[in-house]
Amino acid sequence: MTAAAPVRVQDTVVLAHGEVAAWEADFRTRYVPGAERRGLTLAEVWHEHVGTADVAVHILWTLPSIGAFYGMRAAAGADPEVARFWADTDAVAVRRERHIAHVQPIDAQEASA
Amino acid sequence: MTRWTALAGPDTPVPPGAVGGPDLPGSVGGTGATWDATGDEPPTGATEALALTPVRSQAVPLDGRRVKRTLLLTVREGTPAEVVERFEADLTAMPEHITSIRGWALSRVDQARTPSVWTHVWEQEFADVEGLTGEYLMHPYHWTYVDRWFDGEQPGSIVEPRLAHVFRWADGPVLS
Known part of the structure; x- marks a missing residue:
């Protein structure tokens, strides 16, 4: 296990380009504060055009441990606002994905540490 | 012959024909003890007894005491059958990756015999x-x-939030 933050959570929300600004404002006010209380650290947000009309909003979070991941999951499950936020997102999004990943070492020295 | 899993009170005597014991610390969603039985009738005195319809299982030799874990879960109503089958395949692939799992069994709850909110029982x-x-x-x-x-x-989540994750010591094989 490497890294101070071995868990990555990546959300991808594909929206019509005219919906992106409003959704991101909603995301920052309704979702981010609670996510940070649950232990997620917002690392990066980036945009990718994925068609003539759609933009993918990619959001990268980090967590400090696998235990922190399970704690985050439990806290999110206990907060009905989390489900409401994602239901509202799904009502406007073209599609949405969430990927959970385990950080791997990128060089031999780090791998053998 | 039907296999049964049952939630019971911590002080309820384990009936003849069943094996069981108190849920260990860290168990959540149970009622204090878990029993396992095989027979035509459910074990008597249980808080809730579930008749199991096997999906897939594997018996793995293990000497002596073991920890028997039981997960009761509910797949959301209306989930398409092919999605449920993919979920079941993903669960039963866990032993291919996680070497600490010895014997295991995935079952559906027989709703005709034991109507229940629980749809699946995942045991290791x-x-x-x-x-x-x-x-x-x-x-x-x-x-x-x-x-x-x-x-x-x-x-794509399909499992309802309420789970029963319970585990106990067992003196010998349960999933064999």
Whole structure:
């Protein structure tokens, strides 16, 4: 296990380009504060055009441990606002994905540490 | 012959024909004890007894005491059958990745015999508690892949939030 933050959570929300600004404002006010209380650290947000009309909003979070991941999951499950936020997102999004990943070492020295 | 799993009170005597014991610390959603039985009738005195319809299982030799873990879960009503089958396939692939799992069994609850909110029973045996609380929970196949079926923030989740995750010591094989 490497890294101070071995868990990555990546959300991808594909929206019509005219919906992106409003959704991101909603995301920052309704979702981010609670996510940070649950232990997620917002690392990066980036945009990718994925068609003539759609933009993918990619959001990268980090967590400090696998235990922190399970704690985050439990806290999110206990907060009905989390489900409401994602239901509202799904009502406007073209599609949405969430990927959970385990950080791997990128060089031999780090791998053998 | 039907296999049964049952939730029971911690002080309720285990009836003849059943094996069981108190749920260990860290168990959640149970009623204090878990029993396992095989027979035509449910074990008497249980808080809730579930008749099991086998999906897939594997018996793995293990000497002596073992930790018997039982997970009761509910797949959301209306989930398409092919999606349920993919979920079941992902669960039953866990032993291919997680070496601490010894014997295991995935079953559907026989709703005709024991109508229940629970739809599935996922059982494993471990040599010790650390096999469950360590490798099983910490393996990336579990938390980066299987957990998405259970995570309400995932768009494809199908399992209701309420679970019963209970585990106990067993003196001998349960899933054989």
